[in-house]
Amino acid sequence: MRARLAAVRPLAIALVLTAPLSAQASAAAHVAAGVAAVTARAPGRALAQFQAATALDPVNFQANWRAAMALIDLGQRTPDSVRSAPRDSLYAEAERYARRAVAASPDSADGHFALAVAVGRASLSAGKKARIRRAGVVRTEALRALSINPRHEGAYHVLGRWNAEVMRLSGFSRFVAKGFLGGAVLGRASWQEAVDDMQRAVQLNPRRITHRLDLAGIYADQKLYPAARAQLDTIARLPVVDYMDPIYKQDAARLLRSLGR
Template identity: 35%
Template structure:
């Protein structure tokens, strides 16, 4: 009698494929929560190899590339940030109604502004603002987009003379309404949505210093220090807050 061999279903069946994708995403999310950026990135890359068109695969891999790029050697950072920009642009093109797609495109472009020249930086900053605003049109309670608009106002308000001249070429002048007061309001909005994030309180404190509100700045910076870490780089955020508190000691 001939022997019958039972052949297990191929791992490429839709069920096996979906299970493998779900495992990769679950493992990536778990690594992200414990600030293990490299493991998270590798998990999301596995997911991307299975499905390169899924919304959360694209923006989470982009997020991980940003996180890894922020600690990479300076010469390597443009490569990481450019990869994140490509992934998020693809995500936006496939999922134009995804708030996270637009938000992480704004984040990726924001990181690119740190590795390009002044003229290109100003050009990109316009897109950062636009993507953050689009995020809020889709999700009006998106604290991350509020924070980006706070940072955008803070940076534009602090432009030097040369950069303002470049902005005049790109924008026809520095965009109206960009001010430290506007930055303060955006950071306060972000805090209303996510009071647990040290980063929001740090930048509110930084902005209040620019507005000569040292008592308010001290309060915001102290809150930053008292909160638990929620992002992988919150230890750096708190180090900045600690330094700022020292810098404004005794100022009224």
């Protein structure tokens, strides 16, 4: 009996020691399957895989930040102009995953990028003062991503949009926000920063439709219509790669028609 127990004990110890490694390996397999689903423009399938990975390994960085982005893709199916509790719930969940990703790997740019996007999206349903406070978080997280990876196209895109959205506010709204709602950081926004940041995103990934679409919108706001049309014409020739690209192409065609020739 003692001999049998002695033989079993090392096996039991080995199983205990290898169980976490097995879970991590399984989580990695789910992450890989999720990435493949993203490539196939299937964010619902991707999310299921990333969530399966976090169930096995809750602090898996890749699974958490990618789950956040999949949730954002799903939320974007409902336009920002439409009030939607289900969409807002997706964005709130995305923010939770992004915060877990940053906690798991604070020195990884993708986590800070995901958090910047998620906080911005989740702010749609917040009150005015909360939106202003969270606007500062969006900027801070995007800048943090760039401090880690100066070539992060997504972070440049976030900063470009941040500057543009602030500048699209009326002068009075910006004055009230800066003076009475704790939004001093909004004073750092400018149209030139919006252009520079979005141009940099396009330079880093010229085939990403969303970069060119938002750059065209910024040009149009500045009445730089030939530059806007050039971006929109390019979008018409680009292949569909990301989940939202078909919608972005429709938006680009609509904007081009509105600008005329």
